[in-house]
Amino acid sequence: MFSESIKITKMHGNGNDFVLVDEFEKEIVPEKMKPDFVRAVCHRRFGVGADGTLFVQPSIVADARFRYFNNDGSEAEMCGNGIRCFSRFVVEEGYVKGEVVKVETLVGILELEVDEDGWWVKVDMGEVKTKKEEIPANREVWGLEKTINNHKFVLYAVNSGVPHVVTFVDDLDFNIIEPAKIIRYDDTFPQGTNVNFAKVLSEDEITIRTYERGVENETLSCGTGSVAVAFVANKLGLASNHVKVITKGGLLKVDVKGNKAYMTGNANRVFDGFINLKELRFD
Template sequence: MVHFTKLQGNGNDFILIDEYNGEVIHADKKSAFAAKYCDRNFGIGADGVLYLGSSDRADIRMRIFNSDGTEAEMCGNGIRCLVKYALDKGYIKKNATVETLAGVLSISSRIEDRTWVTVNMGKPVFMRERIPARGEGEFLEVDMHDYSVSAVNTGVPHAVIFVDSLVPQLMHTAPGIRYDPVFPKGINVNFVRVDSIDEITISTYERGVEAETLSCGTGSVACVAVASRLGRTGRRVKVNTKGGELIITLTDEAAFMEGPAERVFDGII
């Protein structure tokens, strides 16, 4: 039997397997487990599987596998869900560190009727582009697929596209950008509407899920990083996603993501 916990952060939902005290799913089966049980018709249903483990470098460790079985370096909503679970279990205190494939990240939390977690996401890294007509430089507002596209890594790579209105174009347009050979490892795709200097609304097509998700934490950070760099917003911005809101704050050293995480139910496979 395998015990699991279902959690969600703004509708971005995850199956969590607790491996803090020892491996539950063998390393070479973690990918297949995620692909099987994330299926919303024949499994539990989720955008990904979180494996919570112990760490020699931090208080806890997070590995995340997308619903297609691929492993991601990081997940903003996922890390908040992992922290929520670890807090409930007493594995960590209010302030802690989490090891991820994107590095060791620090978190803080407040507990009310639900857990609101702040994550130091590190400094966004603007990706380099090598389009001959432009030479090499920051990938900012590059014309491709009939859009002006910017690209930044916030733990995982994100393309950011500004639009006047969010219409049902995501599934039509995003896959072409997601698989464009200019991004050899693929990329997540975000459409952004700027509502004011301190508020934006986004929709995100996630690599590994291969569909729109209700929310994306790393995508929210990416959108604010690009919007602020281009002078479209300030450095503290409310990000509206279909699943709820996140608060992103940029400093000279790092980006901070604030948002909720909730435990949905526990079960046994």
């Protein structure tokens, strides 16, 4: 077992909240224990409570290495809101000097610009992938119609760091959980997918709701989901290259340039403290 207490930082990006563990100088949670630790610490009744856990680690190819685990203990390739929080932390702690941070992730090295005045962070999200093998999906999902409870949804799938399905609706005032789960677990997606329901307000503004794989519920905000929605809307001619994406937790700005996307949003550091491991429920 590891130490009896662990220092953690609670952060969020537009209400998408995280427990951050600083392993920049040494490993705190043994690798084999990370999934169990994440499930315990993210529990909203018996732990700290969070959508996921961030681990800050050293990197030999970038300024720092980003690890992200969903609250079910599964490791994800990327988290848009999480990487903004991560970047604020490494700048604030002095691990990185200057406004530009290069971060190693499972999808490659990403470059971020950190504005310490208000802690707004711009992320170069790289290329948004649309080929079925890159999503991954076992068939093309671009304008694919799917009927759920007598309602037709038109689906568009991309990978904006993790798999996402986007569908546009006229009204977001409905229970998204049931249709989202059906799409999330559809056999079309061998690794599952995140699901976004979007309403276009204008060519410059879209409001969305996101069901996240790994959290298995709606979250207040999803960075990669916001990028996916803005990208798809742009390619369909529904939105401009510069889009404000309104989530339940707040505002994100997404710029689309060709097949690349850039996301700008805030990063909030709520508190620092210690958790007593013997008080967590590991079950």
